[in-house]
Amino acid sequence: MWIGTACGVARYAGGVLEKHPTAGRLANAFVTSIAFHEPTGDVWVGTLTGLTRYSAGRRIDYNQVNSGLINDVIYGVAASRTAIWVATAAGCGRYDLARDEWTLFDRSNSPMPEVTLNGVSATEDRVAVAVFGGGVLEYRNSTGRWRRFLDPDGDRVTDLLSDDGLIHDVVNVAVHDESGRLWAGTRFGLSCFDGGRWRSFRSFDSPLACERVTSLIARGRFVWIGTDEGLYTTDGTRWIVYRRWPAERDRASTPGPEDSLAQHIALPASFPEGPINDIAFDGSDIWVATDSGLAHGRTIWALDLTETPAVVSSQRSPSTRADRLTPIQAIPLRRYSDPYGRFYECLPPTAKRPHVISPPVVRERVKLGFLSPAGGARDAHLAREMLDGIRLALEEVNEAGGYKGVPFELVVRGERGLWGATAANEIVSLALEDGVVALFGPVDGASAQAAAQLAGRLRLPVVNTAATDPGLTELGDPWLVRNMPDDRQQAYALAHHVYNECVIELVAGMRSDDRFGYLGLAAFREASDRLGHPLRLSLRWVAGQESFAEAINQIAVSAVGGLVLWGPADDAAKIVRQVRARGLPVRIFGCDRLASEAFLRSAGKAAEGVTAVATYDPGSTDTLAASFREAFSRRWAYQPGTFAVHAYDGARMLLDCIRRAGPQAALIRDELAGQTDYRGAAGAVTFDTTLNAVGGLYVAQVTGGMFTCRAVDLVVMPANNAVRVLDRELARYAFAPPREPGLHSRRQDYNVGCFWPLDGWGRRALLGAELAVSEDAVLHPAAPPISLHAHDARADWGTQCAALVDLVREDEVLAILGPSDGPIGSLLPALAARISVPIVALGQGTVPSSGGDSARWFSAPPPGGLPHEAAGLLEKTLGRPTASDQALGAGYAAARFVIRAIRGGATSRAGLAESLRSTGRYGTPKGAGRSTGGRDEHERTQQ
DSSP, rough: OOOTTTTEEEEEEEEEEEEOTGEEEEEEOOOEEEEETTTTTEEEEEEEEEEEEETTTTTEOTTTTTTTOOOOOEEEEOOSSSSEEEEEETTEEEEEEETEEEEHHHETTTTOOOSOEEEEEEESSEEEETTSSSOOEEETTTTEEEEEEEOOTTSSEEEEEETTOOOSSOEEEEEEOOTTEEEEEEETEEEEESSOOOEEEOOOSSSSOOOEEEEEEEEEEEEEEEEEEEEEEEESSOOEEEOOOOTOOTSSSOOOOOOOSSEEEETTSOOHHHHHHHEEEEETEEEEEETTTEEEEEEESSTTTTTTOOOOOHHHHHHHHTTTTTTTOOOTTTOOOOSSSOOOOOSSSSTSSSSOOOOOOOOOEEEEEEEEOOOTTTTTHHHHHHHHHHHHHHHHHHHHHBBBOOOOEEEEEEESSSSTTTHHHHHHHHTTTSSSEEEEOOOOOHHHHHHHHHHHHTTTEEEESSOOOOGGGGSSOTEEEEEOOHHHHHHHHHHHHIIIOOOOEEEEEESSSSSSHHHHHHHHHHHHHHHHEEEEEOEEOOOOOOOHHHHHHHHHHTOSSSEESOOHHHHHHHHHHHHHHTOOOOOOEEEEESSSSHHHEEEEEEGGGOOESOOOOOTTHHHHHHHHHHHHHHHHHHHHOHHHHHHHHHHHHHHHHHHOSSSOOHHHHHHHTTOOEEETEEEEEEOTTSSSSEEEEEEOOOTTTTEEEEEEEEOOOOOOHHHHHHHHHHHGGGTOOOOOSSSSSBBEEEEEEEOOSSSSHHHHHHHHHHHHHHHHHOTTTTTTEEEEEEEOOOHHHHHHHHHHHHHTTTTTOOOEEEEESSHHHHHHHHHHHHHHEEEEEESSSSOOOOOGGGGGGGEOOSOOOOHHHHHHHHHHHSOOOTTTOHHHHHHHHHHHHHHHHHHHOSSSHHHHHHHHHHSSOOOOOOOOSSTTTTTTTTTTOOO
C-alpha cells in the first residue's frame, strides 16, 4: 500500500509502515494523488510541481518542460489498462502507455467549462473528471467523445428540483461503479446517474450527516463515501454508516429518525478525526486517510445485502431562514416556490474547526504572498495600486510592532500565464518555497480561482481584494475571504438604478472579450431579466480595439435608451467618446472600473453624465477614509483608487487576524471565518456564509468632470420566474428523447406555433398569419399542409411555460411566432436556448440576449406588410381598410417568412433556423462575427 503525504511517500508492506527511500526525490514532497497501474506494477505519484513514475526501480519525472504534461500542479491521477489520466490546474492530460505520447484536453477540444480540475477516475471504457465549479465530464474510450453534466438549475444558491440532475456544480470527486453508474461527490451532497435518471442524496433525505463529499471509491455496485464528518457505503438503496458517535450514545439504544435509514457501525475512538481525504482497498482491508492521520481496518458488512431494508421517509424540516447575511436577491426562487434545497445556510464544518493545530513557528519575518500580473498585462496598473495599498498597511503595522516584535514581509511573484495556467505554479511556490502564511488574491479572475482551489489543499488563507467573480466564494472551501462586493451585487445595484430610478426601458450591453467582462455582463443580464427588461443587444469588443463603428451602428438601429459597458476603463472611454461623437441619445452606464481617474482622463469631456456602480467613494468624509487617503498620497504621491483601498483594507484585516491568532494557517483561517463584519477605509461590509463581503455599494455619476457618489443599499430583485418556471416545465420531458419534426409516418403536415396575447391587436395579428397560410394552401395544393397552433399568452408564468413546452413537445411545431418585446419577449429566447426551436419575431425588434446561443434561433422577417392583393381581400371581408393595419401586417409577414423557408426545403428546426437567419433581418453575413467557442454565442464581436 502506497501512501502520499505532504512530506513525501510512505509504503506499508508486511505489517511495516515506512517512509519510501526515494520520497525525497519526488517532483515535490507534497503528494496530491497516487495511482497504481496493475499490468506493469508502476506507481504514478501526482504532486504540486509535477508527476513522478516509479517503474522497475527507476524514477521518471514529468513536467511542463520535459513532457506533454499540461500543467505542473496535479490534483488527480488515475490508471486504466492502456493510459494514465492526469487532472491539473489547467486541464486534463492522457498519457498513452503504448505510444508514449500525451493528449491534452482543455476548452479547445472538450466541453470543459473551467480548466481547473479537482480529480479524475478511470475504468476500461469510462473516465470521470471532476471540474472545479464546472460539474462532471465523462469520456468514453470506445467513442472518443466527451459528455458534460451540470446542475440543471444553473444556480449555486438553491436547488430547484429533486433528482433533476447533478445536485451542484462544485464537484470534488467522481467515479463509475461496475454497472456503469456515475457517482459525483459535491459540495452539497451525493449524486448518482444510471444513464437515464439522476438521484441526489442530502442530509435531509438520506443517512448522510454531512453533505460535503470529499472522497469516493467504487467496489462492485457499492460506493464508499468520505465526508467531513464520517464514512458511508451505499448502492443507492442500502446504507451503512461508520461514525464516531459521542461517548454517551449507546449503539444498542432505540434508533432515532436518522438511524432508521441505515445500519450504523461505530468507529473506534482511535479513528483519526477530520475530513476524509481518500479511501483505498487492499483486498478486504480498507485504508482511510484523514487530516489527522491514517486508519486501517477490515471491512464489516453488518447489513444483510440480500434484502432491501424498508427506508423510512425523511421530511426536511422547513428552513426558518436563508442565512441572514446572504443577500435576499441571491435566492432566485424566493417569491415563486420553495426550492428543494438551499445552500450556504451555515458555515461548512471545516470552517468551524482547524484541520491541524500546531504551535506557530515564529521566524525572523512573517511572510505574506502576492501574485502580480506581468508588467505588460492589462491589469498591471491595478496590481500596482493593490501593492501600494498592501505595502502601506504592512508599514503601518510593522511600525506598531508587527507580530510580537517580528516584522511582516510581502513576497511578490509574477503571474505569466493565461486563465490561471501558471498562476497555480506560482502560488505553490509562494506556499512551499517562500513559506508565506497567507496570500492576497490576484486581480485576474481565473488566477483567483486557482488560488481558491489551492487554498484548501495547501491550508493557505487567501484574502481576495480584487477579483469579483460571484462564484469565487461559492466553491466550497472556507480558506478564501473576499472583502469587496462581487459582480452580482454590483449588477443588481446598477440594474435597479437603470430601470427603476432612471426609468429606461430598452438597454444594450457591451463587454470586453475576457473573463471579467463575460461574468460581469452575465450578472447584469440576469438582473435585467428579473426586472422584466431583457437586454436588447449584447455586444463585445476585443482588447485594444480602436474603432467601434459597427457596434455603434447596431446600437443606433436598436433605439435603446441606455448602454451598459463592462470592461477596462481605457476601452470603455474609447466607446464613450465615439458614442458621443455619433450624437446618439443614449445614457451610458458602466461597471466599477469606470469609476476611476483613468476613465475620466481618457474619456475627457465625453465622460460627462456617465454613471457607474462603485465600491468606494473617494470623496467620503469618514475619518478612516480621510486618514487613509492622506497617508496613501503622502507615501506614494498619487491619490488611491478602488483597488488600492480594498487592498489596504484586506491587508489590515488579515494583519489584525494574524496579530490576534498568531502566524499559523488554521488559526488565521478560523479568525477570518469568525468575522461577521469589518469597517475600513472603503466603508462597512458584512460577510455572508460564503465569506463574501456584502454591502459598500455606490452609484457614481460624472458631474463637472468629477464622480459624485451616492450610497445604495442592496435592493430586492424579483425572481427570474420566466426562466426558472420554464426549467421546471422542461423537467417533465427531461428524459424523453427529442423528436425532430418533419415528414413523419404518422403525420404529413408542418406545424407553426403562434404565442402572443390574443387581445384586439393579437387577434388581428393571428388573422394576418392565417391569411399567409391560406395563400400557401392555394399556391401548393399538393404539398404537405402548414398548420398554425395558436396559444393565448395572457396567463401566469407557470401556464405560459407549460403551454410553450407543449407546443414544442406535443404539437411538434417547427417554429414559434411571437413578440420580441415585453415579458413574452424574454421568455421565448429562453425557450430557444433550451429546446433549440426557431423563434420568429412579430415586427421589427432586436435580438434579445437571454444567454447561451439563443441568437442562433432568433430571427425576424424583412421589412414589409400586407401585399396589395391580400389587403384588398381583407378589406372586402372585414368591411374596413387594412393596408395600414400594423397587427395584420406583422402576423402576415412573420408567417409568410417561415412558410417560404419551409417551402424552400428547410423542414427541420436546425435547417429552418439557419435559413431564417440567412434571409431575415437578423441574418449575420458570414465572417462578420467571431465565435467565443461556445460561450455567449449570442454576442457578436465588433472589430
